[in-house]
Amino acid sequence: MKYPPINSKYPHMLHGGDYNPDQWIKNPEILDEDIRLMKLAHCNVMSVGIFAWDALEPEEGKFQFEWLDNILDKLADNNIYAILATPSGARPLWLAQKYPEVLRVQANRVRNLPGERHNHCFTSPIYREKTRLINKMLADRYKDHPALLAWHISNEYSGECHCPLCQDAFRTWLKQKYGNDLDKLNYAWWTAFWGHTYTDWSQIQSPAPNGDTKIHGLNLDWMRFVTHQTLEFYKNEIAPLKEITPNIPVTTNFMGTFEGLNYWEMAPYIDVISWDNYPQWHGNRPDWELASDVSFVHDINRSLKGGKPFMLMESTPSMTNWQPVSKLKRPGMHLLSSIHAIAHGSDTVQYFQWRKGRGGSEKFHGAVVDHCGHENTRVFNDVTEVGKTLEKLDDIVGTTVKPEVAIIYDWENRWAIDDALGPRREKKDYLLTCQSHYRPFWNRGISVDVIDMDADFSNYKLLIAPMLYMVRPGVTERIEKFVKDGGTFITTYWSGIVDENDLCFLGGFPGPLKKVTGIWSEEIDALYDDDVNFIVPEKNSTLELNDEYEAKELCDLIHTETAHVLARYKSDFYAGRPALTVNEYGKGKAYYIAFRNNNDFLDDFYEILVDKLSIKKSLDTQLPLGVTAQLRTDGENKFIFLLNFAPQKNIVDLKQVEFLDILSGEKVSRKIELPGYGLRILKKVL
Ligand SMILES: [Zn+2]
Numbered sequence: 125m126k127y128p129p130i131n132s133k134y135p136h137m138l139h140g141g142d143y144n145p146d147q148w149i150k151n152p153e154i155l156d157e158d159i160r161l162m163k164l165a166h167c168n169v170m171s172v173g174i175f176a177w178d179a180l181e182p183e184e185g186k187f188q189f190e191w192l193d194n195i196l197d198k199l200a201d202n203n204i205y206a207i208l209a210t211p212s213g214a215r216p217l218w219l220a221q222k223y224p225e226v227l228r229v230q231a232n233r234v235r236n237l238p239g240e241r242h243n244h245c246f247t248s249p250i251y252r253e254k255t256r257l258i259n260k261m262l263a264d265r266y267k268d269h270p271a272l273l274a275w276h277i278s279n280e281y282s283g284e285c286h287c288p289l290c291q292d293a294f295r296t297w298l299k300q301k302y303g304n305d306l307d308k309l310n311y312a313w314w315t316a317f318w319g320h321t322y323t324d325w326s327q328i329q330s331p332a333p334n335g336d337t338k339i340h341g342l343n344l345d346w347m348r349f350v351t352h353q354t355l356e357f358y359k360n361e362i363a364p365l366k367e368i369t370p371n372i373p374v375t376t377n378f379m380g381t382f383e384g385l386n387y388w389e390m391a392p393y394i395d396v397i398s399w400d401n402y403p404q405w406h407g408n409r410p411d412w413e414l415a416s417d418v419s420f421v422h423d424i425n426r427s428l429k430g431g432k433p434f435m436l437m438e439s440t441p442s443m444t445n446w447q448p449v450s451k452l453k454r455p456g457m458h459l460l461s462s463i464h465a466i467a468h469g470s471d472t473v474q475y476f477q478w479r480k481g482r483g484g485s486e487k488f489h490g491a492v493v494d495h496c497g498h499e500n501t502r503v504f505n506d507v508t509e510v511g512k513t514l515e516k517l518d519d520i521v522g523t524t525v526k527p528e529v530a531i532i533y534d535w536e537n538r539w540a541i542d543d544a545l546g547p548r549r550e551k552k553d554y555l556l557t558c559q560s561h562y563r564p565f566w567n568r569g570i571s572v573d574v575i576d577m578d579a580d581f582s583n584y585k586l587l588i589a590p591m592l593y594m595v596r597p598g599v600t601e602r603i604e605k606f607v608k609d610g611g612t613f614i615t616t617y618w619s620g621i622v623d624e625n626d627l628c629f630l631g632g633f634p635g636p637l638k639k640v641t642g643i644w645s646e647e648i649d650a651l652y653d654d655d656v657n658f659i660v661p662e663k664n665s666t667l668e669l670n671d672e673y674e675a676k677e678l679c680d681l682i683h684t685e686t687a688h689v690l691a692r693y694k695s696d697f698y699a700g701r702p703a704l705t706v707n708e709y710g711k712g713k714a715y716y717i718a719f720r721n722n723n724d725f726l727d728d729f730y731e732i733l734v735d736k737l738s739i740k741k742s743l744d745t746q747l748p749l750g751v752t753a754q755l756r757t758d759g760e761n762k763f764i765f766l767l768n769f770a771p772q773k774n775i776v777d778l779k780q781v782e783f784l785d786i787l788s789g790e791k792v793s794r795k796i797e798l799p800g801y802g803l804r805i806l807k808k809v810l
Contacts, residue, residue: 125759127432127522130373130396130471131273134205135521137466137514138273140169141475141492142438145195146179148479155195157497158479159202164499165492166511169205170478171437172196173262174279175241177211177219181258184218189265196271205273207375208266210361212255213279214241219254226251229287231332245285246357247293255357260364267369275365276437277358277376280400282384284350286330294349295325301345312625313341340543340626347539351386359393377437380421381555383542386535388576391428399425400438400476401465406451411801412750412769415464416566417559419752422468424533424574431524431573436465438476442490442503450488456801458506459513460767463803466514467754467765471521473510516786517805520763523756527571528739532589533558534576540594540626541618547650551677557590557616560723564730569742569753581606585737592619592637594626600636607640608710612737615641616717617648617680634716641716642687642707649679649698658694659703659719665690666706667732675703675719682718693719744781748774751798757810764806768798783808 129135140162148154162170173180173192181187199206220227220238226248229235236243244251266272284290302309306322315321320339322328330346331337362374373395378387380399391397403418405411425434441458443450453461462473477486479493492507493499533555541554558574565572573584577599581587587606592615607613620634620641629635633645651657656676661669667690681698687705707714717729733739742755742764750770756763764783768774775795782793783806798804 125524125526125757127524129521130433130435131205134168134273135518136168137517137521138169138205138435138472138474139511139514140167140204141171141441141478142174143170143172143478144175144481145191146173146176147481149179149191154479154497155198158493159198159204161493161499161504162204162478163202165504165508166515167204167492169207169273169472169474170199171207171209171276171474172199173211174209174276175211175214176209177214177258178216180211180262181216184222187261189261193265196266196269200269200271204271206269206271207274207276208262208272209276210255210259210262210278210365212244212361215244215251223248223250225287225289226254228283228285229290231284231286231330232334233286233332235287242280242283245287245289246353247285247287247289252357252360255361256364259361260368263365263368272369272372274396275362275369275372275374277361277374280377280379281354281358282379282382284330284384286332290353291330293353294330294346295328297349297352298328298345299325312627313339313345314627315339340540343543344536344539344626347384348386348536350384351389354385355390355393358390362393375435375437378425381424381533383535383538387424387428388535388578394429396432396435397425397428398435398437398472401436402438402440402444402447403461404447404449404451405457405461406454410750410769411457411771412752413563415752415767415769416563418464419468419566419754420531420533420559420562420574422465422470423572426469426524427573427575427579431469431526433469433471433522433524435472435474436462436470437472437474439465439473440490441475441492441507445486445489453506454771454801456799458503459509460769460801460803462510463513463765463805464767466517466520467756467767469524469756473514475507513787519758519761519807520756523758523763525571525755525757526583527573528585528737529565529570530573530575530579530581530584530587531558531562532577532587532592533574534592534594536596536624537577537592537594540622541591543626544593547648547678551653554591557720560726561588561590561614563723564727565734566752567727567747567749568734569747570734570739571742571755581611582609584611585739586612586614586733588614589619590614590616593621594624595620595622595629595636596624600640603637604640604709607712607714610711612712612733613640613714614717615714617645617678617719638685640707640709640714641705642685642709642714643682643702643705643716644685645680645682645718647681649681649696651677651679653677657696657719659691659725660694661691662689667704667729669728669732671724671728673725673728674722676722677720679703679720680718682716687714687716743776743778745777745779747776750774751776760810762808762810764808766798766804766806768800768802771800773800773802774798778806781808
């Protein structure tokens with residue numbers, strides 16, 4: 125149950141940040157000072173050269189690597205490793221001036237001007253060739269460099285290009301997908317609606333605000349194509365690296381639940397997943413609620429490669445500069461939020477950015493080294509504390525967790541829900557709904573995988589699929605098998621509505637899930653924001669819910685077929701109709717939650733299920749509100765991360781069990797204290 129380290133030449137937790145020496149070439153004294161400060165901050169890795177193309181190739185075909193040689197040599201001499209970037213995220217101005225086809229075209233068909241970043245066409249043969257060339261030169265030059273630890277491919281891939289080259293590529297992709305059969309495409313996209321039937325492939329255009337946006341099948345296929353084409357661009361980038369440096373892992377930094385790319389499609393081609401995490405701490409809602417939502421995203425990143433540790437590629441050491449309000453992290457939060465990532469399976473804590481630049485839009489974004497230039501700052505001390513803490517966690521490198529619970533959060537499903545008009549245009553809230561189903565497990569210290577609907581379900585006891593609006597081919601069969609074999613499946617209102625082409629299922633909702641859920645949904649009621657209904661638990665049902673619970677926003681009006689009723693609506697014209705049901709199916713059960721609810725319902729509901737199914741907790745105790753316990757294990761030892769996201773102290777009862785507190789070196793048992801925003805890392809031999 126242990127994965128190898130990201131690179132076996134350095135089997136330790138990684139700590140460092142995005143480093144832009146290319147902005148300081150004229151200040152050699154700063155570069156020397158950087159190395160001194162990196163060692164002082166217990167940093168061991170730097171991401172280098174992310175936007176450095178114009179420093180590497182100032183004129184077409186004229187390369188200068190000496191500054192980078194110098195930096196990498198200095199890093200290596202000081203036992204600091206480099207995650208070396210390919211520079212495609214930002215392009216030299218000469219390149220666009222000479223080859224305008226590399227410039228991205230917006231959905232309204234206006235071609236962008238040079239500048240900015242992430243502003244390239246992902247189809248352009250010239251851009252692909254130029255990218256491949258610079259990447260090859262980097263790989264050739266640094267393949268044996270002792271500092272080279274991993275490749276950082278481009279930066280935060282995102283966006284779309286609607287240029288003629290991309291339109292052609294889209295049509296080619298469609299022809300392949302639909303077997304060159306335009307009738308098949310017309311049917312899948314339901315183009316008879318508004319008389320949009322295509323009679324020639326050349327009529328197909330990507331969605332546009334001044335063109336078509338209402339053909340949902342087109343929108344969905346375009347989103348799929350954007351992921352496909354981005355992935356093709358990525359594959360072109362890594363080809364020379366894989367050839368020249370086959371043993372150096374490649375990653376590209378994801379952005380959490382960024383909607384524009386289906387990360388599940390990309391994950392198989394990435395050696396180690398990494399992501400950039402910028403939560404807005406200390407806001408209007410409790411930090412622990414936000415922490416639970418962030419945990420959900422960490423768990424996606426761990427689940428993307430079946431439990432393999434990931435990298436926290438970017439986080440801020442203090443503040444951001446691009447959010448509406450950039451509040452400073454309160455004392456304790458930097459260490460806590462950094463170890464939070466480790467608790468969920470990261471083997472790194474990295475920052476954007478190492479040093480604040482003097483100009484440009486990121487000059488006020490938090491950095492380890494501020495404009496004052498020295499180490500005598502609160503932030504520098506916080507970062508140093510993280511570095512020293514990570515040095516005590518060697519045993520945890522490569523460890524993982526095998527959760528018994530999984531929640532399905534699916535990108536294509538999200539695209540389809542976001543596109544749907546009705547029953548509510550606002551507050552469709554797919555992501556928030558999934559995160560609300562996650563929170564009861566976080567509060568109890570129960571590990572959860574967050575997967576897409578094509579993942580393997582067989583290792584879980586409990587599978588939760590909130591708002592499974594789209595059901596792709598094969599998914600129903602796998603859910604049915606999961607339940608038949610003894611699994612417990614939960615789904616909700618607004619499930620089983622459309623197929624993979626966004627075409628509604630005929631014969632009653634929840635479409636193919638009717639059999640396993642044993643219900644039929646006749647209508648769905650959308651409530652205004654101020655409306656409220658309630659549900660009333662059935663007396664003597666198999667689920668011991670005590671209270672009435674609020675129903676809001678979406679109320680599914682269902683009939684039972686083979687399912688039993690566990691709760692009913694209290695008022696309105698559907699008073700007495702089923703609101704919560706369970707269907708016995710094979711050796712397992714499928715629950716259907718027909719109403720949107722508040723946290724109190726989900727908390728009580730999952731409390732009962734956790735108990736019934738004997739779902740294992742990271743720690744056998746009741747955790748105070750605001751505290752979670754997350755587990756990593758190598759199969760022989762358990763490492764339990766107790767994280768207090770409340771500003772006040774909390775007590776956790778370890779009962780009679782004795783643990784080693786890894787950070788203090790003490791043995792602990794019974795009641796232990798966690799200061800406000802405090803943490804403990806406990807070890808127990810299994
Ligand atoms: Zn393009």
